[in-house]
Amino acid sequence: MTHATARTPEKPAPAAAVPSLDVRDAAVNLGGVKALDGVSLTVESGRLYGLAGPNGSGKSTLLAAISRLLDLTSGSILVGGEDIMRRSPFQVARMGLARTFQTVRLMPQFSVLENAMLGADQSVYGSSFLRQWLMPWWTRSREARVRARAEAALERLHLMDLRDQPPLSLSYGVQRKVEIARALTAEPRLLLLDEPTAGMNRTERDEIGELLLRLRNEGVTQVLVEHDLKMMVDICDHLYVLDSGHLIASGRPTECIREPKVVEAYLGRGRRAAA
Amino acid sequence: MSSWYFSHLTLIQGMLISIPLALSVQIALRSGVFSFASIGFYGVGAYGTGILTMRGWPVLPAMLLMIVASGVVAYLMSAPLIRLRGLYLGMVTFAFDLILTVVATNGGELTGGALGLLGVPLGMGTGGLLAAALVAIVLVSQLERRSVGRALVGIKASEELVMSVGVDLKSRKRTVFAISAALGALSGSLYVSTFSTVSPTSAGFTLIITTLTMAVIGGTSSWIGAVIGTVIITWLPTMAATIGEYQHLVYGVVLVLVVMYAPEGVLGALRWLWRRLAPKVRMARPSGGAALAATGPPGGPPPDRGAEAEAEPVPADRVKG
Ligand SMILES: Nc1ncnc2c1ncn2[C@@H]1O[C@H](COP(=O)(O)OP(=O)(O)OP(=O)(O)O)[C@@H](O)[C@H]1O
Ligand SMILES: [Mg+2]
Numbered sequence: 001m002t003h004a005t006a007r008t009p010e011k012p013a014p015a016a017a018v019p020s021l022d023v024r025d026a027a028v029n030l031g032g033v034k035a036l037d038g039v040s041l042t043v044e045s046g047r048l049y050g051l052a053g054p055n056g057s058g059k060s061t062l063l064a065a066i067s068r069l070l071d072l073t074s075g076s077i078l079v080g081g082e083d084i085m086r087r088s089p090f091q092v093a094r095m096g097l098a099r100t101f102q103t104v105r106l107m108p109q110f111s112v113l114e115n116a117m118l119g120a121d122q123s124v125y126g127s128s129f130l131r132q133w134l135m136p137w138w139t140r141s142r143e144a145r146v147r148a149r150a151e152a153a154l155e156r157l158h159l160m161d162l163r164d165q166p167p168l169s170l171s172y173g174v175q176r177k178v179e180i181a182r183a184l185t186a187e188p189r190l191l192l193l194d195e196p197t198a199g200m201n202r203t204e205r206d207e208i209g210e211l212l213l214r215l216r217n218e219g220v221t222q223v224l225v226e227h228d229l230k231m232m233v234d235i236c237d238h239l240y241v242l243d244s245g246h247l248i249a250s251g252r253p254t255e256c257i258r259e260p261k262v263v264e265a266y267l268g269r270g271r272r273a274a275a
Numbered sequence: 276m277s278s279w280y281f282s283h284l285t286l287i288q289g290m291l292i293s294i295p296l297a298l299s300v301q302i303a304l305r306s307g308v309f310s311f312a313s314i315g316f317y318g319v320g321a322y323g324t325g326i327l328t329m330r331g332w333p334v335l336p337a338m339l340l341m342i343v344a345s346g347v348v349a350y351l352m353s354a355p356l357i358r359l360r361g362l363y364l365g366m367v368t369f370a371f372d373l374i375l376t377v378v379a380t381n382g383g384e385l386t387g388g389a390l391g392l393l394g395v396p397l398g399m400g401t402g403g404l405l406a407a408a409l410v411a412i413v414l415v416s417q418l419e420r421r422s423v424g425r426a427l428v429g430i431k432a433s434e435e436l437v438m439s440v441g442v443d444l445k446s447r448k449r450t451v452f453a454i455s456a457a458l459g460a461l462s463g464s465l466y467v468s469t470f471s472t473v474s475p476t477s478a479g480f481t482l483i484i485t486t487l488t489m490a491v492i493g494g495t496s497s498w499i500g501a502v503i504g505t506v507i508i509t510w511l512p513t514m515a516a517t518i519g520e521y522q523h524l525v526y527g528v529v530l531v532l533v534v535m536y537a538p539e540g541v542l543g544a545l546r547w548l549w550r551r552l553a554p555k556v557r558m559a560r561p562s563g564g565a566a567l568a569a570t571g572p573p574g575g576p577p578p579d580r581g582a583e584a585e586a587e588p589v590p591a592d593r594v595k596g
Contacts, residue, residue: 088445098440107425109496118436125422132422133414139420142421
């Protein structure tokens with residue numbers, strides 16, 4: 001992978017390609033709060049998108065809606081040209097969507113490796129209790145494949161030394177990496193990352209930034225939510241900015257963050273960008 | 276030895292019969308399905324098998340029919356039920372159990388009214404009970420391993436997580452519900468063909484409390500917990516003869532204490548102890564390290580979670596459920 005991490009800034013999306021993700025006039029009401037209000041945006045495949053906005057602006061809500069963990073009040077979302085409004089979260093996942101959560105979700109009883117393995121289980125195993133009971137040799141071979149994928153993902157995050165550790169014994173930043181590894185194990189086409197570097201130091205952040213760029217160059221479409229605007233500017237192809245459930249800016253990251261509306265959203269109300 | 280065996284035969288048999296029932300509650304709780312329905316299906320299995328064998332059916336086909344029928348009915352019932360959250364599901368399935376006892380009481384000739392069925396043909400020896408308990412253990416323990424195991428444990432960690440990695444949560448929960456019911460029916464069938472009688476009270480409120488205590492006291496994270504809990508609850512009354520009268524009161528108190536102070540049950544406590552002690556044992560006996568390296572060497576197979584209480588190489592903070 002020579003120069004794998006170098007960004008090709010103006011790489012055009014393939015002509016007439018169906019966007020990976022198409023959000024149309026999405027609205028979500030949460031207990032009287034308009035967490036999202038008339039948000040429309042598109043995500044071209046193979047690119048890295050940033051989703052910025054101050055606290056409570058609706059970023060996590062949008063990711064939840066895209067992964068179908070939350071219903072839209074109105075509007076629609078298309079993944080790969082297909083309307084997913086009637087799909088279950090697991091069906092969207094099987095379409096190639098993976099995500100991480102803002103609050104780390106790891107299984108405390110399982111090791112780091114096993115947590116990562118969860119990401120690949122469905123695509124490699126399918127889901128059958130009967131096979132588990134009647135075909136141990138089959139599950140054994142699948143298990144080996146899942147483990148190989150999980151180890152590859154852990155390798156990319158430099159977590160192999162910790163593979164047998166219980167996740168709760170690890171620092172918060174490392175737990176976040178495990179969370180990312182689990183998503184990578186799914187080998188997704190569309191990856192949603194909700195503040196993947198929260199709680200990490202500068203070096204770790206740069207490491208993750210590099211990784212996301214590499215993934216982008218491998219063709220993984222990504223939507224990255226981050227409070228670290230510097231990182232967003234450094235690595236994203238395109239930035240969307242939300243404020244109070246509205247999309248207030250969209251464009252090249254460097255230009256986007258200078259727009260008065262964006263500056264006001266971040267600074268006007270005394271909210272600092274740095275996490 | 277053999278005189279001990281014969282004088283404790285009822286307890287031994289009762290324990291073996293309880294194992295599938297405790298597992299039925301454990302597998303449901305472990306998968307985030309807070310359901311007591313399997314106790315109702317215990318009654319269904321007991322009455323069904325009793326009625327059939329009293330009409331001349333051989334035991335095994337009668338049992339199999341009741342187990343399969345319970346599983347199928349439970350699967351069909353589960354569609355609306357699994358939408359209920361936590362406690363609500365618990366309450367509805369609790370009501371389901373009590374309704375079944377009312378049905379049994381008012382079933383006339385067929386169910387023998389308040390007295391229940393008497394003189395059901397005996398069809399189970401201790402060997403048969405042991406075999407049935409072992410089959411139940413093997414089936415349930417397999418569901419704690421590999422992909423299926425991760426998905427089921429994941430449900431308890433976070434339903435959103437499990438859905439987001441592509442697990443069809445609804446179908447998983449429905450299947451667990453059905454398996455739980457089938458295990459309950461198995462236990463009931465074993466009971467009636469061992470003790471030749473069943474009455475409406477035998478699948479009632481006290482059975483719910485006893486079984487829940489078995490599952491929770493041992494620890495719901497693994498089948499081992501259910502087995503430990505069953506052993507404890509079976510033998511406890513004989514050890515402390517005085518609690519006899521207040522048995523269910525004691526169970527209630529123990530249940531509350533365990534839930535509050537040791538949510539992982541006896542199994543959790545053992546694991547915790549093991550994590551503290553294992554490194555010391557290993558240091559004292561370096562040659563024993565191989566046997567103790569349950570977490571496996573790098574590149575080796577991962578440990579079978581649930582197959583045994585395993586050692587963590589580094590003392591971890593106590594893991595909270
Ligand atoms: N479960 C809920 N019930 C009611 N309101 C909610 C709920 N979850 C979020 N909200 C509200 O919805 C709005 C958007 O929240 P969201 O979590 O999407 O913001 P965010 O941009 O991810 O913020 P942060 O940067 O803090 O993660 C906020 O006003 C929040 O208070
Ligand atoms: Mg958020």
